[in-house]
Amino acid sequence: MKKVLIITYYWPPSGGGGVQRWVKFVKYLRNFGWEPIVFTPENPEIPSFDESLLNEIPENVKVIKNKIWEPYHYYKKLTGRKKTENIQTAFLSEKNYSSGVIEKLSIWIRGNFFIPDARKFWIKPSVKILTEYLKKNHIDVIVTTGPPHSAHMIGLHLKQKTGIPWLADFRDPWTNIDYYNDLKLGKRADKIHHRLEKLVLEYADTVTVISPGMSKEFNQIVPKEYVVIPNGYDTEDIEKNTKEITKSEKFSLAHIGSLTKTRNPENLWDALKQLVDENKNFAKDLEILNIGKIDISAVESLNKFGLKNFLKQVDYLSHDEVIIEQRRAILLLLLINNTPNAKLILTGKIFEYLVSLTPIICIGPTDGDAANVIKETSCGSTFGFDEVDNLKDNILKLYQQFNKGEITTTNSAINKYDRKYLTEKMSMLLNELYKDNSIT
Numbered sequence: 001m002k003k004v005l006i007i008t009y010y011w012p013p014s015g016g017g018g019v020q021r022w023v024k025f026v027k028y029l030r031n032f033g034w035e036p037i038v039f040t041p042e043n044p045e046i047p048s049f050d051e052s053l054l055n056e057i058p059e060n061v062k063v064i065k066n067k068i069w070e071p072y073h074y075y076k077k078l079t080g081r082k083k084t085e086n087i088q089t090a091f092l093s094e095k096n097y098s099s100g101v102i103e104k105l106s107i108w109i110r111g112n113f114f115i116p117d118a119r120k121f122w123i124k125p126s127v128k129i130l131t132e133y134l135k136k137n138h139i140d141v142i143v144t145t146g147p148p149h150s151a152h153m154i155g156l157h158l159k160q161k162t163g164i165p166w167l168a169d170f171r172d173p174w175t176n177i178d179y180y181n182d183l184k185l186g187k188r189a190d191k192i193h194h195r196l197e198k199l200v201l202e203y204a205d206t207v208t209v210i211s212p213g214m215s216k217e218f219n220q221i222v223p224k225e226y227v228v229i230p231n232g233y234d235t236e237d238i239e240k241n242t243k244e245i246t247k248s249e250k251f252s253l254a255h256i257g258s259l260t261k262t263r264n265p266e267n268l269w270d271a272l273k274q275l276v277d278e279n280k281n282f283a284k285d286l287e288i289l290n291i292g293k294i295d296i297s298a299v300e301s302l303n304k305f306g307l308k309n310f311l312k313q314v315d316y317l318s319h320d321e322v323i324i325e326q327r328r329a330i331l332l333l334l335l336i337n338n339t340p341n342a343k344l345i346l347t348g349k350i351f352e353y354l355v356s357l358t359p360i361i362c363i364g365p366t367d368g369d370a371a372n373v374i375k376e377t378s379c380g381s382t383f384g385f386d387e388v389d390n391l392k393d394n395i396l397k398l399y400q401q402f403n404k405g406e407i408t409t410t411n412s413a414i415n416k417y418d419r420k421y422l423t424e425k426m427s428m429l430l431n432e433l434y435k436d437n438s439i440t
Contacts, residue, residue: 003137011044141166179262240320267383334353361383
């Protein structure tokens with residue numbers, strides 16, 4: 001069986017969206033003639049734990065681990081955070097801590113000195129360990145997945161040292177990621193980020209991305225072919241977690257994932273406030289369920305619109321529990337970051353939303369990648385960041401259907417997002433790299 005070395009920072013028991021993409025690929029790669037070997041840190045700084053994902057890993061998959069040093073221990077001490085607290089990159093706007101100057105200084109240091117990211121100290125020892133490993137063990141293709149983009153730097157060095165075919169998988173952009181400007185980069189640091197990004201795109205034999213928009217964006221940096229392999233849903237997850245699920249008795253609007261400052265949907269809060277003020281029954285039935293971290297800016301907005309008492313906040317659930325809650329909800333909220341790159345954002349959660357048979361309300365660009373998926377699958381509606389009246393009318397219509405027990409949705413044209421199909425597509429790329437390398 002052909003062998004692929006997968007370099008990933010996130011691996012179970014790490015939880016969250018970033019880990020699932022390659023856990024699912026690893027789960028099914030053997031079906032298509034590839035034996036996965038995983039390289040990951042032994043002591044990563046991870047956003048959350050999900051022990052249930054360990055069950056997704058096939059038996060006897062080799063996982064190589066090495067200890068790494070990260071600066072987050074000192075960052076936590078400087079900003080007054082607990083040792084056990086997990087750091088979330090997207091929460092750069094948090095106001096929970098009084099050390100404002102230190103917080104800003106820490107962010108500036110992170111952006112200007114820890115390039116490409118705070119996991120930079122993982123690069124050199126990993127290259128050394130893997131170079132020795134590759135001398136003794138045959139590997140046909142190397143895969144790196146980022147962010148963190150330090151993983152791609154490991155791949156770049158290994159490509160230069162060994163010549164083994166290299167596939168770089170981008171789950172998010174690099175210099176166009178939504179929080180890039182919040183890093184307060186100087187000209188030198190910004191130049192280095194762009195140079196490293198370009199090197200990775202040039203040297204990688206194949207580059208995969210999760211959305212058409214990201215493909216177009218990278219093509220402006222380095223013109224070449226970029227292969228879109230989106231995230232998806234696992235039929236096995238759905239089948240094992242959907243037995244005897246009872247819909248919520250509340251008119252529950254559920255959001256899964258971090259509710260960050262850039263995802264804070266003030267137009268949605270405005271529409272809900274108007275409906276609460278105008279309709280006593282709506283006010284009695286409404287529930288806003290957020291499963292994931294919530295930024296203080298979103299809490300302040302809910303207070304401003306008088307909706308705080310409707311919020312049911314759950315900091316974290318396992319992946320299995322999330323699937324159940326998606327089916328229980330009456331509506332699912334897909335909140336796109338209100339940032340310059342909003343059109344190309346295609347979050348992983350959308351694909352599990354699709355198979356939940358729960359209508360989706362998306363707040364984001366109506367001509368963006370997420371909106372296009374919702375439109376082609378007929379599973380919901382998308383509203384612009386400033387739309388209020390149309391959004392309000394749509395929610396009221398859905399509430400009326402909810403009262404009649406008639407709220408339904410379809411999920412047409414979703415088979416192409418099945419994890420098994422996507423793994424087959426990924427394996428075909430690996431086969432091409434293997435074939436090309438065999439010829440040369």
